[in-house]
Amino acid sequence: MARAVLHGIVVSTGIAIGKGFFVNKNPESARHELVPLDRIESEAARLQDAVDTVAAEFAEARARLPGDLRRHADVLTSHLLICTDPRLGGEALRRVREQRMNAEWALEESVARIADIFNALSSPYIRDRIEDVRLVTDRLFQRLSGACAPHPTGGERGILLAHDLTPTDVVDLPIERIAAFAVAQGGGTSHTGLLARSLHIPAVIGVFGLRKEIFDGDLLIVDGLKGKLLVDPSEAELAAYSDLREQYAIYRKRVAAYAVHPAETEDGVQVSVLANVESAAEAEGVLSAGGEGVGLVRTEFGYITRSSLPGEEDLYEEYAGLAAALAPRKVTFRTLDVGGDKVFSRGKVSEEANPALGLRGIRYCVRHQDIFRTQLRAILRAGAHGNVSMMFPLISGLSELRLAKSILNEAKQELDDADVPFDPHIPVGIMIELPSAVFMADALAREVDFFSIGTNDLIQYTLGADRGNRHVAHLYQPLHPSIVRAIKQVVDMAHKTGISVCVCGEMASDPYCLPILLGMPVDELSLAPQSIPAIKHLIRRSHARQSRKLLDQALFASTANAINNMVRQAVHSAFPEDVGFFVSQLGVNR
Amino acid sequence: MEYGVSRAEEGQEVSVTVFVRDELGMHARPAARLAQAARRYRSRIILEYEDMTADAKSVLDILFLAAGRGAPLTLRCAGEDAREAAEVLEALFNEE
Known part of the structure; x- marks a missing residue:
């Protein structure tokens, strides 16, 4: 048995084995003597x-x-x-x-x-x-603290350990010598995942006990499927994991071979599989992974990686580049979603007692309209170079939506007056993340072109549980009946009005959630490029009609456990060989 | 020259009056340029502004003066290479 097993959240999948080395430790813990x-x-x-x-x-x-x-x-x-x-x-x-x-x-x-x-x-x-x-x-x-030498010994690749990784840290890392990332901090480290995914190495964040349990040079196994870190593993564990690492590589290769083909269920229902990205640099990766476009551009990345606020031209260049690289495929920009857990260095968000319920998402943007307008103009202008859509995060109801849209209309007017080319008919959608938006979905649907369900926030806000808080993490249940019903209601209202629904949270890449989402049916899934080939592979072997039946049963269930058991049974019998190679939030894999 | 210079030489000490030309005042970049140049000399180099003095080899000290555009600074150099230091640093203030 390993000396210790630590748990975290997977932000890039894979298996790695190697010696751990710290690049930075928490400077707050400086001792006084x-x-x-x-x-x-x-x-x-x-x-x-x-x-x-x-x-x-x-x-x-x-x-x-x-x-x-x-x-x-x-x-x-x-x-x-x-x-x-x-x-x-x-x-x-x-x-x-x-x-x-x-x-x-x-x-x-x-x-x-x-x-x-x-x-x-x-x-x-x-x-x-x-x-x-x-x-x-x-x-x-x-x-x-003696922690600055990021050099694993010998020629082997090591496992980079950090309290937190900032974009500055990442710049001068010896990238070719890193086999995996494990980071203690939970939120605000999206660039760790981004970097790891682009390097095709596993990354686990929010690892509790990282500093306490691991010393420089310890042998580690990073299980970037189940979100585990094994410290000082036994011979048996090493053998099992090097086997798994090999099988996983073979599996990835197999699904990648078909990645660029469309995903259609056995009974002929086609599902659009799109990518979640953070920067234009990912465009090529989206295409090679078989992404049929981008369902979510997390535009925060372009802000937090700069030391000062980006100007309209900076943003326009980046957005237009992404739109042009993927044209005619669609690219959906989510307007700036800062506040809450996302660090924003320059337009610093004031200290709030309860940031998750505070000034974040669209609330931040309508408060800082200069920042918002700059971004809106950049997105509108990018629309002239490809198939661009935009959506507003954290909309709680109609008046907020109308306010955001009125600012958008003013931005259009300004561009028009200045004779700057832009797309005046850019589709505008909203993120469905708050229970209030679920209840108001019928009214909201009449005033937007599409919905995108951000399941991570929807689950957190509906169940009132923070997944990063280990005391309540067990309450964070993606397939809690309330979540299944909420998504069903949103999809029904959208389809009744004739608009489409995308799911862009982690549920979209979770094999156990797939039949439920196919059953709704959602029109599009948007997920990390890395996960696209495997999800497409599962869709091709799914049945829309059977998924519908499973969903109907789930809608009658009254506990998360009941639904988890249902989907576990269904998925294990449909894809017995695949499920081990997926990351799941359900805990049914463990 | 549109700026005033007063020079008093007492043995190895040279002092010069210079004016901050940068629009933003003595901010990070000019402060860094000055400190970097000052460190090339062995002389002790001091900047005086109003009732404050700063070590010209310390970029932080220079910033602490918070000297705005047009502010008159007295540059005092004392040591074996004081004269050369004063000339070079003075020229730095006169560059665009």
Whole structure:
């Protein structure tokens, strides 16, 4: 048996075996201690060494930059100067020597004094530079914790472990030497999944106990199907998993061979299988995975990866590029969905006691209309280059929808007045994520062109349970009767009005949810490109009529367990060899 | 030249008055340029603005001055290479 088994959420599937190495540990846990007199000089040397090494890293990174990235070089120069600034390292060294503080504590004190002075300044241009100081200090902390050498030993690929991965961390990772990611943080790390999926390696986030149970160099198995991390596995486990890893590779290869063909059930019902993406860079991956378009562009990514708010031209270029690369296939942009769990560095969301019920989604956008308009104009203009749709997240009812649409109409008018080409007939839909939108689906359907059900949020808001909170995670049940009925109601209302329904949450890639969704029937599924070939493979061997029957039974069931048992039986008998290669939220796989 | 310069030489100390030309004031980029240049000299280099003084080799110190456009700064260099430092740094302020 493994020494420990940790659990997390799979954001990229696969199996990996290798030695773990940390790239950053939680800097908040810096210890404070008084250094014994005879160790003061060695503590000072430790601090000096960290400063020298980090400064050398900045210098080296700057030297490696191609010439056309001058602006970035300026940033690195300024970081290098801050790193070696007498106010930062020099002051900290003085505190080590005079006040016997350990290096981390001394550094923290230096930063606190610097922050005090910055905060007193009136110029926002200068005040914001404290962010640079923090960024540099974070690296110094990492270096001090001895956790900065992301190099697995020998020629083998290792498993990258982190408290959290920011886009900046990801930039200078030795990518070719990483076999999998395991990250302690849950939310706000969508780029971990994105990167892992583009590298075709497994990634598990929200891993509880990562820091406590794993040490650098421990042998690990990452089960990126069941969301498990096995620490110090036994011989038997190693053998079983290397077998599974091989079988999984064979399975992926087999389903990939048919990926580009349409997905039609055995009894002739065709289902559109679309992709969820975060950036234009994924267009090629969508096509090779057999995506028939994009059902969800998570536009947040283009915001959180920039250090300042993107302008209309930046966004337009990115959106038009994606639309053109996939034309004539459709590309559906979800307007900015920030707030809640999604970190937004510049237009910082104020601290809220209850962010999930706070200023997020469309609420944030109608509050920050300048940001919203910029994005709307960019999407409208991208419409001139392909088959573009847009949808608003977290709509709670009609007046919110009408407000968003009126802003959209103003944006159209502005573009029209300025003679800028755009698509005036761009289809407009909404995300169905709130129970209120489910209840109002009939009224909402009359004023939009399509619905897209965001099942992750719909489940969380309907059942009032956060999947990332291990005390209540068991209540997060995708096939709870209330969820099945809610989706059914939305699909019925949409079809009655003649509009289509897409499902774009994780349910869309869950084999156990597939027959329920086919039974509704939903018109489109939108999922991670990586999962498309396998889901298409299952659809081709499904029966629409049987799925309908199964759904009818589920609609009469009164507990999640009853429905889970029903679908488990159905799916295991229909696809006995496939289910082991899928990620499921149901817990029926375990 | 449209800016005023006063120069007083006392042995190895050179001081020059310069003016902040950048529209945004002494913000990150000019501060970095100045600190980077100042660090090439062994002299002690100080910037004075109103009642504040800053170590010109510390980009943070320079930022703390929060000197706006047009602000007059006194640059004091003391040490063996004070004269050269003052000349080069002064020229930096006069570049566009």
